[in-house]
Amino acid sequence: MEKQPRLLASQLLLKNSLFEVSLNRVLLTWKEIATKKKRVSGGIHHPFKVGTSHGVSVSEILAVRELDVDSETKDDGRWQKMPQKSTEAYPYAFTVSYVERAWQHRWRCSDVTFHCLEGALCQQWVQTIREQLTALTSRPKHLLVYINPYGGKQQGERIYEQKVAPLFTLASISTHVIVTEHANHARDHLRTEAELKKYDGVVCVGGDGMFSEMVHGLVSRTQRDNGVDQNSPEEKLVPCTLRIGIIPAGSTDCICYATVGINDPVTSALHIIVGDAQPMDVCSVHHNNTFLRYSVSLLGYGFYGDVLADSERKRWMGPARYDFSGFKTFLTHHYYEGTVSFLPATDILGTPRDKTRCRAGCFICQHNGQLYSEDHQPLFLLPEYKGGWRVIRGKFLAINAASMSCACPRSPKGLSPAAHLADGTTDLILVRKCSRFNFLRHLLRHTSKYDQFDMNFVEVHRVRRFRFTPRYCQSDSELDLRENGKRLFSQICRDHPACSCSPAYSSWNCDGEILPHAAIEVGLVRIKGKILDENLLQSAQTGVKVHLPFGQ
């Protein structure tokens, strides 16, 4: 790495020991100076070992502030440490708040306070560090925050006020906070009223449903402002300029978990503050050339659709409704007949069953993503688009399209562990009709180290587009009259699951929302941002810049 010129270097006091503190454009470092008389005065324990160098990347410094040493040590009646002689000799101090990487992808805010001999030196340090922070252009300064007070355990407001707002204040981020009053409040506000030019990003405090509202609001607004028709699957979408941050406060928070590696509001807030971003693939779902929804994680028909439909009727149960409905749906063991057509992604690196895992700076995403950059020819001109469709008819317990691993705390490797966040594909998983026992084996493998695709009734394809048509209709609106009797009968069966007959239709679970149509066509659009976090793909921010939708 190129050696950076030093901006400042001084000997400063830290926890009663002298440190050589140095700053360049990239790093703030401090190293204890080994002297015979190591301690300047009386000994308190400190965690820094002599001679060990400590460093924090400038991009992970949250704030710097001058400290009023007098007020820090004056007697206000509360318990406090005895004033140290050393701080009398070094009466000026500044504190640097920075990101500390804790365990399991968890980030925490840490402080380090340096004491100086002179006030001018202290101010110089504060000013120089502030200048470096101001130069970081990817950091947000003004955020629009939506809180769902009813998501998850209904703790959204408390989580924001107690854990997130103080960090935004520390980092000098101004916020406009809206507590939603009804479902789709955030989506509609973003789509119509929000003065987006005033903000550097939008943040949702809630679960996957709230994130989905933000995606729909922002993407729709951008297309409308630019005169783009979302109903046409061939239409090239205009990129959004704002990013979306997620503070997890929902029931499953699958998107946060899959992108950050952990569901922790403080970690997510810190990722937002330092301006991390992660590109994401987005599926657009159409029915008869009418746009229905976007999906960023799971599109599930059959099992996951039925679980959602049942759990929505049991919202009063809280997060436990998913367990209850999951168990109930497993017992009903309904399968659905239909035709799945899909366009395999043949020009890409990686397969759904390889051992790769998407990480920040993922090579596969970068390589495959090149295909979708604006500099390349439209996808529908690629040879594979001409007649490359495959068709599978059958009886399915589940049809799932995973645009990301869909990892969550219950299934840490996810529905499709090797799926990529931003490679322009989705993993289509078909689970054919099988015994309850085999289906249970398949489901349990999501929570174990065993391959959930290594079963003869399961197949997985990495695809660019797919369609599904249920057996009993050409399309939902062109129902075959002869089948009407079956549909009616199936509805009765659905209402009375003791009957062993399977209903004709399931619902699509689109990122936790029910879709009103069974017959759908799915293509991918691209939401693009940039990746700054080096350890993992994980970052709380999603750079919302939509690129190519796929054409036929």
Ligand SMILES: Nc1ncnc2c1ncn2[C@@H]1O[C@H](COP(=O)(O)OP(=O)(O)OP(=O)(O)O)[C@@H](O)[C@H]1O
């Ligand atoms: N004020 C509100 N009142 C009622 N519903 C709301 C309100 N604000 C948002 N919603 C809706 O609540 C639904 C669920 O919200 P959210 O995703 O935040 O929590 P969750 O469903 O518990 O979590 P997850 O989606 O992660 O399982 C969303 O679809 C959203 O549209």
